[in-house]
Amino acid sequence: MLTIDRATLEDAETILALQKLAYQSEAKLYNDWSLPPLTQTLESLGEEFRTSVILKATEDNRIVGSVRAKVSGGTCAIGRLIVHPEFQGQGIGSKLLQAIEASCAGVARFELFTGSKSEANIRLYQRHGYTITRTQTISPTVTLTFLEKPANTAL
Numbered sequence: 001m002l003t004i005d006r007a008t009l010e011d012a013e014t015i016l017a018l019q020k021l022a023y024q025s026e027a028k029l030y031n032d033w034s035l036p037p038l039t040q041t042l043e044s045l046g047e048e049f050r051t052s053v054i055l056k057a058t059e060d061n062r063i064v065g066s067v068r069a070k071v072s073g074g075t076c077a078i079g080r081l082i083v084h085p086e087f088q089g090q091g092i093g094s095k096l097l098q099a100i101e102a103s104c105a106g107v108a109r110f111e112l113f114t115g116s117k118s119e120a121n122i123r124l125y126q127r128h129g130y131t132i133t134r135t136q137t138i139s140p141t142v143t144l145t146f147l148e149k150p151a152n153t154a155l
Contacts, residue, residue: 001059002057002058002059002064002092002095003057003058003059004055004056004057004058004095004096004099005055005056005058006053006054006055006056006103007049007054007055007056007063007066008049009046009049011054011056011063012042012045012046012049013042014063015045015054015056015063015066016040016042016045018063018064018065018066018082018084019037019040019066019080019082020037020038021084021085022037022082022083022084022085023035023037023038023082024038025085026115026118029115029117029118030115030117030141030142031141032139032141032142035142037080037082048068051070052068052069052070053068053069053070053071053100053103053104054066054067054068055067055068055096055099055100055103057083057092057095057096059087064083064084064086064087064092065081065082065083065084065087065092065093065096066080066081066082066096067079067080067081067082067096067097067099067100068080068100069100069103069104071104071107074107074108074109075107075108075109075110075111076100076101076104076107076109076110076111076151077111077112078097078100078101078110078111078112079112079113081093081096081097081100081112081121083096093124094124094127094128097124097125097128098128101151104151106151107151108150108151109148109149109150109151110130110148110149110151111133111146111147111148112125112130112146112147112148113136113144113145113146113147114144114145114147115142115143115144115145116135116143116144116145117143118145122145122147125147126147128149129149130147130148130149131147131148131149132145132146132147133146133147133148134146
């Protein structure tokens with residue numbers, strides 16, 4: 001049974017290993033193995049635990065997904081939504097996205113980004129009400145697509 005809970009610093013090493021596994025498909029898509037999720041250190045992830053909300057999805061005591069968010073000035077910036085490749089296509093990404101949004105109650109809007117070639121990610125976010133707001137080229141091979149949505153004040 002899938003559960004989503006707040007991750008702890010003790011989960012950092014497992015989450016970092018999963019992140020590096022999950023982002024390999026992105027690295028192949030962009031032919032860029034220097035993407036920040038692939039080069040992040042355990043120390044910098046530890047810092048994120050102090051400044052961000054980090055959730056984990058667990059199936060049979062195994063971390064199979066994670067997502068992070070940081071709130072600043074009424075905006076919840078969501079990042080590093082990852083699902084183990086063996087568990088993709090089962091709705092875990094959607095559940096993580098909904099859970100991180102719920103954990104950032106009281107914000108005016110949600111914002112996130114993904115690679116412009118990551119069509120499945122863009123479709124996922126659009127299914128959840130996100131709209132593309134801009135793109136930004138960060139290297140000769142990588143352009144980011146930024147998406148956002150207003151928070152549902154009725155919740």
